[in-house]
Amino acid sequence: PKMISSIGVSKEENISLLSLTVETNPLDGLCDSRIRVQSRPLEIVYDAITINALAAFFRPPESVKLKQLSNAAMAKYDEIKTQTTAGVAHMMSERKYADIEVHLMPSYIIVP
DSSP: OOOEEETTOOTTOOOOSEEEEEEESOTTOSOSEEEEEEEOOEEEEOOHHHHHHHHHHHSOOTTSOHHHHHHHHHHHHHHHHHHHHHHHHHHHHHTOOEEEEEEEOOOEEEOO
16 A cells, blocks of 8 residues: 655645755855755554554564663664764854755655
């Protein structure tokens, strides 16, 4: 069954569901960096058989313990948090300006 479709987009149109643009030192000089995010709305139809099969596919094997996965995820999270904190501190010390524009269209789920 057709489970996910974009609303208001015909098959002939070439429109991305998610568009992300990052510019460093844009030519107009209004800011130091520019970020643009746009997403199209999605219509998601819930199909229990497919969702259960996906959950079973991504379920870790019994040999992998939840504690190991949690520790690995927390280590990566701490690493990313440290890098992000350092990046934000550096950006603030340099007094750089960022132009951020986010357009998120709402998605919805249909449960038959």
